[in-house]
Amino acid sequence: MIRGGFGRKLDAEQIVLYREDWYRSVSNARASDDDSHAEEESLHDLTYATTIAEIYREKGDFEALARHYHLIGNVELRDKYIEQAIANGCDAETVIYLRSIQKRIELVPESALLERIEELKDKKWILARARFHEQIGKHLEAASDYVNGISDRLQEHRYFTAAYYLKELAESGIVERLFEKALQDADDRNDLWWQVRALEELGRYDDSRELVLQHEEEILMSEDNLLFRELLALAKGDRTEWLEARKALARTGN
Known part of the structure; x- marks a missing residue:
C-alpha cells in the first residue's frame, strides 16, 4: 500500500519549497541532456513559462507571477509583478520574500520586519526564523537558528526536514x-x-x-x-x- 501525501493540504511555505525544488531539479536534468533535445526543450520551456503565467494572470495572482518569473530568470517581469503584488497588499512574510529575491531588502518597511519578528518568536518557527534572518542579512543569527532547528528535527526523527534545511543552509552563502x-x-x-x-x-x-x-x-x-x-x-x-x-x-x- 502506498502511503504519503495524497490528499494532504500543503501550507504556503511547503508549496513554494516544493515548486522551487521541482524547477531546480528539472533545470538540472535539462542541463545534462545532450544537444539533440535542445530545440524540443526550448519549446517545452516556452510553453511552460507562458501557460503557467497565463493561469496566474487570469487569477490576478501577482505574487505567484513574481515567483514564477523569478524561477525562470525573467528579472524584468519578476520586478514588475513584485511591485504589483506589494501595491495590492501583502503580508509581512511575502513582502520580505519578494524583496529578498530582488536583493532589495532595504525597501522592506520597518513595520513589516517587526511584524515578522513577532510572528517567529515561538521556537516551533525556528527554521522559518533562520530563513528570515538570512533574508535580511543577519548571518550569525541565521546560522544559530539553522543549526538549532536542524538539531531539533533530527531529535524528532524528521530526517527529510533536517536534510532539506541543512541543504538550504549549505547553499545560502552563510558559511x-x-x-x-x-x-x-x-x-x-x-x-x-x-x-x-x-x-x-x-x-x-x-x-x-x-x-x-x-x-x-x-x-x-x-x-x-x-x-x-x-x-x-x-x-x-x-x-x-x-x-x-x-x-x-x-x-x-x-
Whole structure:
C-alpha cells in the first residue's frame, strides 16, 4: 500500500519549497541532456513559462507571477509583478520574500520586519526564523537558528526536514559569511594564522599567499615559527624549504 501525501493540504511555505525544488531539479536534468533535445526543450520551456503565467494572470495572482518569473530568470517581469503584488497588499512574510529575491531588502518597511519578528518568536518557527534572518542579512543569527532547528528535527526523527534545511543552509552563502567574519576578527586581533586559514577556506589563495609574503620578516624572526615557515615556503614556491619545515613539524608530532 502506498502511503504519503495524497490528499494532504500543503501550507504556503511547503508549496513554494516544493515548486522551487521541482524547477531546480528539472533545470538540472535539462542541463545534462545532450544537444539533440535542445530545440524540443526550448519549446517545452516556452510553453511552460507562458501557460503557467497565463493561469496566474487570469487569477490576478501577482505574487505567484513574481515567483514564477523569478524561477525562470525573467528579472524584468519578476520586478514588475513584485511591485504589483506589494501595491495590492501583502503580508509581512511575502513582502520580505519578494524583496529578498530582488536583493532589495532595504525597501522592506520597518513595520513589516517587526511584524515578522513577532510572528517567529515561538521556537516551533525556528527554521522559518533562520530563513528570515538570512533574508535580511543577519548571518550569525541565521546560522544559530539553522543549526538549532536542524538539531531539533533530527531529535524528532524528521530526517527529510533536517536534510532539506541543512541543504538550504549549505547553499545560502552563510558559511562564506561566517568565514568572512572570522577573517575580520583575526585581522582585528592581528592573528596571521587565522587570517590565512580564513582566506584559504574562502578560496582566496592569492590573497593568502600575498599576506604571508608581507609578513616574511616577522615569520623568520619569530621563535615558534614552524607552521609559518611551512606557509612561507609554500607562498614562495620553495620546495626544499617546505620539506625542511615539514620534517621539523613531523619531529614535533604535527
